[in-house]
Amino acid sequence: MSSSPPETVGxxxxxxxxxxxxxxxxxxxxxxxxxxxxREARASEPVFYSPELDHWVVSRYKDIRTVFxxxxxxxxxxxxxxxxxxxxxxxEQLGRYGFAPGPVLVNEDEPLHRRRRRELxxxxxxxxxxxxxxxxxxxxxxxxxxxxGRGRADLIDDLLWEVPAIVGLLVAGVxxxxxxxxxxxxxxxxxxxxxxxxxxxxxxxxxxxGRWWELSGELVDRLKRxxxxxWVPTAIDVHRRDPELVNDNHLQNMMMxxxxxxxxxxxxxxxxxxxxxxxxxxxxxxxxxxxxAIPNAVEECLRYSPSVLCWRRRAxxxxxxxxxTIPEGAAVLLVMASGNxxxxxxxxxxxxxxxxxxxxxxxxxxxxxxxxxxxxxxxLELRIILEELTRRLPHLRLVDGQDFGYLPNASFHGPRHLLxxxxxxxxxxxxDRG
Ligand code: HEM
Numbered sequence: 171m172s173s174s175p176p177e178t179v180g181x182x183x184x185x186x187x188x189x190x191x192x193x194x195x196x197x198x199x200x201x202x203x204x205x206x207x208x209r210e211a212r213a214s215e216p217v218f219y220s221p222e223l224d225h226w227v228v229s230r231y232k233d234i235r236t237v238f239x240x241x242x243x244x245x246x247x248x249x250x251x252x253x254x255x256x257x258x259x260x261x262e263q264l265g266r267y268g269f270a271p272g273p274v275l276v277n278e279d280e281p282l283h284r285r286r287r288r289e290l291x292x293x294x295x296x297x298x299x300x301x302x303x304x305x306x307x308x309x310x311x312x313x314x315x316x317x318x319g320r321g322r323a324d325l326i327d328d329l330l331w332e333v334p335a336i337v338g339l340l341v342a343g344v345x346x347x348x349x350x351x352x353x354x355x356x357x358x359x360x361x362x363x364x365x366x367x368x369x370x371x372x373x374x375x376x377x378x379x380g381r382w383w384e385l386s387g388e389l390v391d392r393l394k395r396x397x398x399x400x401w402v403p404t405a406i407d408v409h410r411r412d413p414e415l416v417n418d419n420h421l422q423n424m425m426m427x428x429x430x431x432x433x434x435x436x437x438x439x440x441x442x443x444x445x446x447x448x449x450x451x452x453x454x455x456x457x458x459x460x461x462x463a464i465p466n467a468v469e470e471c472l473r474y475s476p477s478v479l480c481w482r483r484r485a486x487x488x489x490x491x492x493x494x495t496i497p498e499g500a501a502v503l504l505v506m507a508s509g510n511x512x513x514x515x516x517x518x519x520x521x522x523x524x525x526x527x528x529x530x531x532x533x534x535x536x537x538x539x540x541x542x543x544x545x546x547x548x549x550l551e552l553r554i555i556l557e558e559l560t561r562r563l564p565h566l567r568l569v570d571g572q573d574f575g576y577l578p579n580a581s582f583h584g585p586r587h588l589l590x591x592x593x594x595x596x597x598x599x600x601x602d603r604g
């Protein structure tokens with residue numbers, strides 16, 4: 171297999187393989203079924219250079235896992251770099267808001283990352299977030315109450331956009347009186363980091379990112395003044411003890427990017443799960459009949475259609491992966507959506523099987539020292555959303571012929587709308603029929 175980096179001859183790229191030439195994560199085919207677009211790559215050219223992206227693409231489960239686990243030869247420093255370079259206008263716009271985030275866990279390397287993670291992770295541990303189960307269920311119930319008698323809803327606008335935003339704010343420690351204001355600011359930052367937006371759309375996103383950065387600073391100042399409980403207040407305590415380990419920029423960035431990490435990822439995960447469960451119907455009916463199957467179904471949906479399709483690393487040295495030498499300094503794209511459909515690990519990987527015994531082996535939360543610390547919270551939210559919808563609206567169905575409206579985005583993946591309908595007279599809970 172080739173190990174040479176691509177060459178440029180007379181300004182033109184040297185022809186790359188057909189597999190590499192065809193790979194474009196901004197096409198509708200990729201948005202529809204990312205794993206399928208890399209099926210051939212998994213079989214015949216599992217690691218290749220994409221000139222379109224200037225990234226080395228890794229498609230097989232075991233290679234993705236190897237890179238995630240090797241923080242000596244791979245740096246996480248490029249994790250939040252915009253994949254599409256920002257226009258000058260967008261940069262200027264961000265400058266007006268004083269937008270200047272430094273590194274924040276996800277794009278830090280060892281040994282600093284380990285020290286910070288040890289201090290900052292405890293509030294997101296499963297035993298801590300599980301204490302929020304009652305609060306999250308109450309929140310979901312309140313949203314479902316508003317539309318259960320209507321017979322028609324857009325599950326994104328009516329439920330899935332706001333719930334993870336509010337839960338994220340709660341966990342961050344934002345007081346109730348500020349949550350209502352802050353939830354309107356939460357933004358589709360996935361487009362900023364992973365999208366291919368037009369110049370005009372970039373300006374719009376830059377404006378939202380700038381405002382959210384500013385508000386994040388305000389929320390941190392308020393928590394410093396008034397105190398609180400949660401992820402950011404814990405970080406404020408660390409800051410007071412060790413201001414070099416966690417400085418003011420870090421706190422502001424934790425508030426901003428923590429919310430992004432907690433919000434859109436979970437909204438999209440729930441939307442993808444519901445879309446596929448309802449499309450295929452029999453797994454949905456099985457969950458309605460036996461809700462104890464929901465936790466494994468959550469894992470299977472995260473495997474089958476992840477909300478974060480890929481993640482990034484940068485090679486710190488020449489390094490061989492899957493028989494290919496990735497050169498020092500090169501950016502690497504780990505396509506978890508592809509690894510999750512690798513038949514060497516998952517039998518009949520393209521089937522959504524909610525009883526799959528090894529569903530939890532998916533790569534969707536990453537693996538290794540940077541693996542997602544919000545996974546217990548995301549799992550809890552997804553379980554509660556599925557429990558409440560299967561209990562109160564088992565007869566829910568997708569509206570035929572709808573356009574799910576995926577945006578051109580290499581990683582953050584979820585429908586913009588999810589239209590559903592049902593007969594309210596057939597609601598199984600008597601109080602929901604009134
Ligand atoms: C379904 C929902 C979610 C998905 C698919 C997801 C996915 C990911 C991925 C792929 C990574 C990078 C792993 C790596 O670099 O090895 C990550 C890291 C991270 N996630 Fe999540 N995430 C989700 C929800 C959340 C939530 C709810 C929170 C916060 C409450 C959160 C906070 C974080 C943080 C702080 C990191 C950085 C950890 C580190 O670098 O040490 N995530 N997540």
